[in-house]
Amino acid sequence: MYVRKEFRKSFSLGLIFLVVTLILPILNRFAGGFMLKNLFGGMSITYAYSVILVYVVAWIITIYYVIRTDKEEETH
Amino acid sequence: MEQPIATLMVGLIVLISVTVAFLSRKLARSTSEFYVAGRGIGALQNALALSGDYMSAASFLGVAGLVWAYGYDGIWYAAGFFAGWLVLLLFLASPIRRFGAYTIADFVSGRFHSKPLRLVAMVGTLLVSLFYIVPQMVGAGELLGLLLGWEYIVAVVMAGSLITVYVVLGGMRATTYNQIIQCVLLWTAMFVVMTLAIGKFNFSYSSLLGTVAEYTEPGRWLDFKNSFALIFGLVLGTAGLPHVLIRFYTNPSGRSARWTTVWTLFIIGTFYMMTPVVGLSARSLLGDTPSTTNLVLPLLAQHVGGEWMIGVVIAGAFAAILSTVAGLVIASTGAIAHDLFTMLVPGASDKRQVLVAKLTSLGVGIIAIVTGLLFRGYNVAFLVGLAFAIAASTFFPVLMMGVWWKGTTEQGAVAGMIVGMVGSALMIATNLMNLHTLQNPSILTVPAAFITIYVVSKFVGRPPQDTMEFMHRVHMPEKAIEEAAGD
DSSP states (O other): OHHHHHHHHHHHHHHHHHHHHHHHHHHHHHSHHHHTSEEETTEEHHHHIIIIIHHHHHHHHHHHHHHHHHHHHHTO | OOOHHHHHHHHHHHHHHHHHHHHHGGGTTSHHHHHHGGGOOOHHHHHHHHHHHHOOHIIIIIHHHHHHHHTHHHHHHHHHHHHHHHHHIIIIIHHHHHHOOSSHHHHHHHHHOOHHHHHHHHHHHHHHHHHHHHHHHHHHHHHHHHHHOOOHHHHHHHHHHHHHHHHHHHHHHHHHHHHHHHHHHHHHHHHHHHHHHHHTTTTOHHHHHHHTGGGGSSOSSOOHHHHHHHHHHHHHHGGGOHHHHHHHTTSSSHHHHHHHHHHHHHHHHHHHHHHHHHHHHHHHHHTTOOSSGGGHHHHHHHHHHHHHHHHHHHHHHHHHHHHHHHHHHHHHHIIIIIIIHHHHSTTOOHHHHHHHHHHHHHHHHHHHHHHHHHTTTOOHHHHHHHHHHHHHHHTHHHHHHHHHOTTOOHHHHHHHHHHHHHHHHHHHHHHHTTSOOOSOTHHHHHHHHHHHHHHHHHHSSOOOTTHHHHHHHHHSOHHHHHHHHHO
């Protein structure tokens, strides 16, 4: 029971993050024009994605995962 | 002496490192203390040590250099080095801590009760660690050689000897304290250089980007295939690095292991966010002046802050190298003195095991120095990327399948590890011989290892009888385990 529950939690969050990370080179390749559009202050979408978005998504997932796991441990 | 301030700062780091090792030496008298610091390192402390362990010459000098040289394509390294941590947290951090062991070989042999697997894991640990040590020694040699005027051989021998001395003296405890100090130093050095550099653009990120617009676009170095392969290898490789994985064993609990990763993600995340700023500032301010990518950061530091800043950067780089190599020496020592020795001489006394560990650290230190001398001139971040590829191919599949799929058999695990390790090493060798253009082979060798483990497990052997017990042990909430033990 625990294994399945842990599996679902880890793999759903992991899949979201792997998609967010690995899709970047694919978008650069197949939607190059869009990714080079200026987002703000001379920063293109692809640049902002690689130097900001990847980090922010990772931090959000991390905190969500750790707090959820701690709670589950408390109320198992 | 070409840079008296830098020399003074490096001297200071040497003094601090050896003092810490000397003060911790009395603690390193049991195997538990030597390898995992008695499992008594707190989450923030461990996160600082892990970050120091992880952020090597490749992160400190290499990434900024690659961003300077290739712009956006160099940023892949920063994002990849960072992103791998989440994979480690989500899939492996808690289970490996709950299992409780000293080395990767302990973990896989605990899961499959297999001597051949223990041996393969030992060889894999040594191979990855060696690939990782070489660029650190090359970085040390180039940095100290070119900026302090030291001969390459003197610089490598000095750095290697220092690390060996403090690992042999103090084991994991001294290594941890040193890594904490070194992490604070290298993070601060990067922050100060970045602040001074962006100050040249009136603290405006967009002004900086405006001066190097063509460098913010992908494709100057890596094509689609190679950029995808690189990010794939870096993201999965982190979760297979022996010197990173063994640090999780030093946590007192699974909860502590998770919070360690949270802190680590903030420390290294903020660090890697700074590297593109520094690399692009160097491109804008220095143009084509630097002669090698590894020296871009010190030259930028000199440009924006003079001799003092060069001192700070060299001290930061030296700290990055020392902390990483020390972690790698501990991991390699664990592979030989713990995995191999305890298999060959079962029942050896704890005191004897510590002595063997210390002698092994000495041997590993000497090998580090010799290989550092042999590989002069190689690009440090590129070489570390290859270590990640071998780690991703050798360890990530077997750890994932071992932790999450109860159908994995000993034969499947052995076959998968061999396919991943030999496959990635061969692909790297053939790429270096210009036989194909795929720089980072993990995109092929990781799936190959996964498929091998699955197919062989389906047809050969049976999962160990205590598989369900293992699964409960590594996945159940700790409180439930404690209560079950109490009953």
